[in-house]
Amino acid sequence: MTEVSVAKEDKAATDELVVLKSVNKHFGALHVLQDIDLTITRGEVVVVIGPSGSGKSTLCRTINRLETVDSGSIAIDGKPLPAEGKELARLRADVGMVFQSFNLFAHKTVLENVTLGQVKVRKADGKKAEEKARALLDRVGVGAQADKYPAQLSGGQQQRVAIARALAMDPKVMLFDEPTSALDPEMINEVLEVMKQLARDGMTMVVVTHEMGFARSAANRVVFMADGRIVEEATPDQFFSNPRSDRAKDFLSKIL
Ligand code: ADP
Ligand code: MG
Secondary structure, X not given: OHHHHHHHHHHHHHHEEEEEEEEEEEEOOEEEEEEEEEEEEOXXXXXXXXXXXXXXHXXXXXXXXXXXXXXXXXXXXXXXXXXXXXXXXXXXXXXEEEOOOOOOOOOOOHHHHHHHHHHHOOOOOHHHXXXXXXXXXXXXXXXXXXXXXXHHOOXXXXXXXXXXXXXXXXXXXXXXXXXXXXXXXXXXXXXXXXXXXXXXXXXXXXXXXXXXXXXXXXXXXXXXXXXXXXEEXXXXXXXXXXXXXXXXXXXXXXXX
């Protein structure tokens, strides 16, 4: 009996992929993240919503250590985020990030954008990296654009390349910070569809978005932030039909 329960505990522990405990961060006098406790389980899709300035981007940036925290801890797959060095680079590579602005290398081809990190960070063999890049570009529907430069692609295509580039690193979790906010309306769905497929394939995802349709259909959990705090967490059904806090009610009344 004892052995069985130990095994169960081990499994529970490893199912927690991203764990933030009492995370605090200031920008000068601004307390931008306040006592953030957040656990993201393997395979879970968490949508983070909230008013502008509530700390959503900062939260994402602390998870892959683009920002330091003042106190508290962040662990990825059981390993605490170290301050610097090689170990940080390794852990950071486990966290894929897609930004609002696509951040592709302008002077590299689409294919090179997707092979570069594999070769440099993951030390992949060039030919293998290219095969993988082509497969990923096909998967996000831009295989035919492999030899073009980012500026020759539409915004929606560029963002799908950015997703392929992040996936090429075999991340354990993908962070999306308003990935469709800079896109023309007709391109939003093609990017959301790729993200939904990724979710169906079991990728662990943290998605900051104002796309409530995506939140409803793809999220396992909605995290609502305001003024640097997690004010409410719920399933999408609960959150959209019956928000508990006044802040969430007010926010939803403005966007829905
Ligand atoms: P959100 O993504 O929810 O709109 P952010 O995380 O970008 O919010 O920002 C939260 C707050 O922190 C805002 O008031 C913003 O102006 C401030 N902020 C963000 N980045 C910095 C920074 N590098 N230096 C100072 N203030 C910042
Ligand atoms: Mg933001």
